[in-house]
Amino acid sequence: MRIVVLAGGVGGSRFLLGLRHAVPQAEITVVGNTADDITLFGLRICPDLDTIMYTLGGGIDEQQGWGRAGETFTLREEFAAYGVEPQWFSLGDRDLATHVVRTQMLGAGFPLSQVTEALCARWQPGVRLLPMTDDRVETHIVIASDGDQRRALHFQEWWVRLHAEPEALDIVPVGADEAKPGAGVLEAIDAADLVLLPPSNPVVSIGTILAVPGIREALVETMAPVVGLSPIIGGAPVRGMADKTLAAIGVPATADEVALYYGADLLDGWLVDTRDAASVPTVEAAGIRCREIPLLMTSVSSTAEMALAALGLAAEVER
Amino acid sequence: MRIVVLAGGVGGSRFLLGLRHAVPQAEITVVGNTADDITLFGLRICPDLDTIMYTLGGGIDEQQGWGRAGETFTLREEFAAYGVEPQWFSLGDRDLATHVVRTQMLGAGFPLSQVTEALCARWQPGVRLLPMTDDRVETHIVIASDGDQRRALHFQEWWVRLHAEPEALDIVPVGADEAKPGAGVLEAIDAADLVLLPPSNPVVSIGTILAVPGIREALVETMAPVVGLSPIIGGAPVRGMADKTLAAIGVPATADEVALYYGADLLDGWLVDTRDAASVPTVEAAGIRCREIPLLMTSVSSTAEMALAALGLAAEVER
Numbered sequence: 001m002r003i004v005v006l007a008g009g010v011g012g013s014r015f016l017l018g019l020r021h022a023v024p025q026a027e028i029t030v031v032g033n034t035a036d037d038i039t040l041f042g043l044r045i046c047p048d049l050d051t052i053m054y055t056l057g058g059g060i061d062e063q064q065g066w067g068r069a070g071e072t073f074t075l076r077e078e079f080a081a082y083g084v085e086p087q088w089f090s091l092g093d094r095d096l097a098t099h100v101v102r103t104q105m106l107g108a109g110f111p112l113s114q115v116t117e118a119l120c121a122r123w124q125p126g127v128r129l130l131p132m133t134d135d136r137v138e139t140h141i142v143i144a145s146d147g148d149q150r151r152a153l154h155f156q157e158w159w160v161r162l163h164a165e166p167e168a169l170d171i172v173p174v175g176a177d178e179a180k181p182g183a184g185v186l187e188a189i190d191a192a193d194l195v196l197l198p199p200s201n202p203v204v205s206i207g208t209i210l211a212v213p214g215i216r217e218a219l220v221e222t223m224a225p226v227v228g229l230s231p232i233i234g235g236a237p238v239r240g241m242a243d244k245t246l247a248a249i250g251v252p253a254t255a256d257e258v259a260l261y262y263g264a265d266l267l268d269g270w271l272v273d274t275r276d277a278a279s280v281p282t283v284e285a286a287g288i289r290c291r292e293i294p295l296l297m298t299s300v301s302s303t304a305e306m307a308l309a310a311l312g313l314a315a316e317v318e319r
Numbered sequence: 320m321r322i323v324v325l326a327g328g329v330g331g332s333r334f335l336l337g338l339r340h341a342v343p344q345a346e347i348t349v350v351g352n353t354a355d356d357i358t359l360f361g362l363r364i365c366p367d368l369d370t371i372m373y374t375l376g377g378g379i380d381e382q383q384g385w386g387r388a389g390e391t392f393t394l395r396e397e398f399a400a401y402g403v404e405p406q407w408f409s410l411g412d413r414d415l416a417t418h419v420v421r422t423q424m425l426g427a428g429f430p431l432s433q434v435t436e437a438l439c440a441r442w443q444p445g446v447r448l449l450p451m452t453d454d455r456v457e458t459h460i461v462i463a464s465d466g467d468q469r470r471a472l473h474f475q476e477w478w479v480r481l482h483a484e485p486e487a488l489d490i491v492p493v494g495a496d497e498a499k500p501g502a503g504v505l506e507a508i509d510a511a512d513l514v515l516l517p518p519s520n521p522v523v524s525i526g527t528i529l530a531v532p533g534i535r536e537a538l539v540e541t542m543a544p545v546v547g548l549s550p551i552i553g554g555a556p557v558r559g560m561a562d563k564t565l566a567a568i569g570v571p572a573t574a575d576e577v578a579l580y581y582g583a584d585l586l587d588g589w590l591v592d593t594r595d596a597a598s599v600p601t602v603e604a605a606g607i608r609c610r611e612i613p614l615l616m617t618s619v620s621s622t623a624e625m626a627l628a629a630l631g632l633a634a635e636v637e638r
Contacts, residue, residue, distance in 0.1 A: 042423030072393050078416030082441050084423075093412055097397030100419075104361030104403075122401050 001026045004192040004224075005127075008033045008205025009048040010065040011231065011239060011297070013055035015198035018303025020056065020126055023311065028127040029188040031215070033200070034112065035132075035139040035173050035208035038156045040089055041079065043099035044106055047156075048205065049116055049131060050098060057123025059094075065239075068094035088161035113183040130188065132209040135179040139204050141248070142170035155204060164241040168248035171203055176211040181218075189218040194314045196307075197228035197267075199238070199295065202258050203245035210266075220265045225314040227269035228262060229306060230255040233295055234275040256282040264288050269313040271295065271306070289317045320345045323511040323543075324446075327352045327524025328367040329384040330550065330558060330616070332374035334517035337622025339375065339445055342630065347446040348507040350534070352519070353431065354451075354458040354492050354527035357475045359408055360398065362418040363425055366475075367524065368435055368450060369417060376442025378413075384558075387413040407480040432502040449507065451528040454498040458523050460567070461489035474523060483560040487567035490522055495530040500537075508537040513633045515626075516547035516586075518557070518614065521577050522564035529585075539584045544633040546588035547581060548625060549574040552614055553594040575601040583607050588632040590614065590625070608636045 003026050005016060016030060033048045047066065054060040054068060061067045071092035080087055091099075098119060105115040111134040120129055139155035143166040150169060158164060189195065200206050210216040219226055232255045237243050243253035251261045255272040256279035264287040272279050273295035283290035291313055297303040322345050324335060335349060352367045366385065373379040373387060380386045390411035399406055410418075417438060424434040430453040439448055458474035462485040469488060477483060508514065519525050529535040538545055551574045556562050562572035570580045574591040575598035583606040591598050592614035602609035610632055616622040 041419050042426050043419070072391065072412075074391050074393065074412040075416045075419070078413050079420070082416070082420050082438070084420055093391075093393040094397050097394045097401070100360050100362070100394070101398070101401050101403055107361050119401070 002029070002188075002191055002193045003027070004029050004031060004188050004195045006031045006195070006197050006200070006206050006209050007048070007052060008200030009036070009051035012048070012198045012200045012205065013052045013060070014065070014297045014303060015200075015229070015307065016052065016056060016127060017300050018297065018305075019196070019307040021300050022304035022307040029184075029192070030127050030129045031132050031182070031185050031188070031209055032116075032129055033132055033205045033209050035137045035176070035204065035211075036155055037136075037138060038089075038154055040086065040091070041084065043096070043103045045091075045099050046102065046112070046116075046131070049129060050095065052129055053116075053120055053123045053125055056125030056127060057120075059123060067092055071095065086157075086161070089156060111183060128184075128188070130184050131182040132185065132215065133179040133182045133212050135175060137173050137175040137179050137208065137212070139208055140172045140174050141168045142172065143168060159241070164244050168244055171245060171248045173208045173211045176208065177213065179212045181212055181214045186214060186218050189215070189222055192222060192224045194224050194311065195219060195222065195226040196310055197226070197262065199229045199231035199297070201237075201240055201242045201245060202231060202251075202261060203242070203249055206262075216266065225268045225317045226266055227271070227310045227314045227317070228259065228267055229295060229310060230258055230270065230272045230276065230279075232258055232276070233273040238296065255279040259283045259288055259290070260286055268317040269310070271310060271313060289313060321348070321507075321510055321512045322346070323348045323350060323507050323514045325350045325352075325514070325516050325519070325525050325528045326367070326371060327519030328355070328370035331367070331517045331519045331524065332371045332379070333384070333616045333622060334519075334548070334626065335371065335375060335446060336619050337616065337624075338515070338626040340619050341623035341626040348503075348511070349446050349448045350451050350501070350504050350507070350528055351435075351448055352451055352524045352528050354456045354495070354523065354530075355474055356455075356457060357408075357473055359405060359410070360403065362415070362422045364410075364418050365421065365431070365435075365450070368448060369414065371448055372435075372439055372442045372444055375444030375446060376439075378442060386411055390414065405476075405480070408475060430502060447503075447507070449503050450501040451504065451534065452498040452501045452531050454494060456492050456494040456498050456527065456531070458527055459491045459493050460487045461491065462486065463488060478560070483563050487563055490564060490567045492527045492530045495527060496532065498531045500531055500533045505533060505537050508534070508541055511541060511543045513543050513630070514538060514541065514545040515629055516545070516581065518548045518550035518616070520556075520559055520561045520564060521550060521570075521580060522561070522568055525581075535585065544587040544636045545585055546590070546629045546633045546636070547578065547586055548614060548629060549577055549589065549591045549595065549598075551577055551595070552592040557615065574598040578602045578607055578609070579605055587636040588629070590628060590632060608632060
């Protein structure tokens with residue numbers, strides 16, 4: 001079975017751990033979000049790709065869900081001593097080595113897809129990890145500035161430095177309109193038996209992947225079932241600040257509204273948490289098959305259960 | 320008093336410590352060798368400039384004379400895990416932070432002279448540190464290859480990886496012929512009351528500085544006395560492998576031959592070690608004032624004595 005998974009960082013990675021556990025024989029291709037990427041200290045950082053790679057490769061800091069286990073922070077200390085900015089983005093030494101290797105390869109002319117493949121040769125994540133695009137796309141957040149002014153800042157600055165506190169007036173995946181799907185992405189969707197949308201952020205993770213021209217179209221057109229899992233549980237995001245990003249694009253943070261935002265042309269099936277059972281009729285009325293199950297990814301085995309439920313729903317909706 | 324010092328790495332730095340101690344009120348400008356520089360992992364590394372900066376700024380590993388005190392090696396471990404080369408060049412985490420900051424600034428378009436000034440703002444070396452050039456110059460070593468073939472390799476590969484074992488058939492400062500003196504270098508020589516050549520490697524440190532068109536000429540023309548200290552003591556280099564680099568360019572490794580290699584047009588005074596007293600007449604016969612004193616830089620105070628002897632000799636030869 002060939003499964004394509006669109007994934008952000010922490011949520012996507014945890015879901016993938018469960019999926020890999022549930023169907024160890026499946027060929028899993030992950031289309032990773034790269035719109036969180038940022039260049040700091042001259043180094044190209046791909047937080048979502050790395051979180052997936054480290055999580056599935058056994059190198060993640062399991063407590064926080066991102067960054068490396070056994071991390072040290074000598075370079076951060078040195079950067080501060082040199083007074084170079086930014087100091088709000090925590091870069092560990094082990095993680096930094098990944099960025100140095102990546103930046104060197106990108107500088108030598110390799111596309112991000114080949115760089116990611118080279119990095120994965122070490123981590124052996126057990127999935128094929130494809131960047132959503134080899135082009136540069138960076139999510140910017142529009143916030144209010146003095147008076148009637150607005151200004152845009154990089155997603156990471158809003159998320160990490162400002163803790164998503166200034167209201168996001170708009171969210172713009174800069175560069176997405178001119179980006180092409182990454183090497184292998186359309187081919188993987190075309191060959192897939194099943195496409196899954198894990199409970200990643202629907203706006204700045206899955207949403208930016210879908211913003212790359214050609215990817216959403218391929219998902220609409222594929223004969224394979226497309227099944228998603230709600231990132232909103234009991235009317236609130238389980239982790240992260242998905243509600244704030246949904247508000248920015250005018251989507252209420254409910255399990256049904258996220259499904260409608262993805263669209264009935266895209267989604268064939270949708271899983272909501274048992275606490276959101278009231279959402280089921282709305283989603284079904286839109287023409288998306290919907291089921292309620294416990295959606296908390298509290299362990300690999302509970303997540304594997306979720307993955308199996310998604311596979312079950314996919315079998316039901318087989319086009 | 321304005322003193323210009325041409326300097327390589329470890330030897331030059333130790334001499335500068337003594338000089339600064341001997342004449343704390345002097346305005347010291349250091350013209351640093353950049354021909355040892357190398358780009359590894361996409362990062363621009365300037366070993367001699369950094370050794371000077373760390374030594375005079377109190378950040379050096381005093382035991383080995385280069386690298387940072389309290390160094391850690393997390394990134395080296397990670398690079399090895401990724402299988403990226405080279406692994407023969409030991410890069411510590413603290414040192415690496417310097418290279419990351421430098422590379423970012425160079426990438427943003429700043430010349431090496433401004434980057435060096437920015438890095439020195441942290442280290443406060445108490446001297447003005449100027450790269451010999453803002454252009455790229457890299458020393459390559461020609462060695463024998465299969466049969467009658469020759470091949471050239473970067474100085475660092477020959478020195479660090481091969482321990483200078485393959486015989487150096489020639490030494491070529493690649494790029495030197497097209498390089499221009501670094502920002503401020505000619506002005507500093509022009510304004511100097513005294514120019515000193517510490518006991519650095521006469522070929523790959525001082526020699527490459529002199530290979531930048533305009534620098535040697537400025538030293539020949541300056542009215543200020545130019546005084547050097549022999550890096551050869553008792554017919555052997557004190558440290559490093561200066562004899563091997565001298566052999567490559569056909570200069571015998573003796574205290575007098577190094578003086579003659581620099582030339583009587585350049586040098587006004589030359590200090591040799593007491594063990595090389597026999598060299599004095601030859602040097603003097605060439606028209607270079609020569610004195611014998613103990614030349615071992617065993618401590619800051621003994622090095623300060625050497626620096627004072629150089630100042631004394633300079634006063635004797637005042638043009």
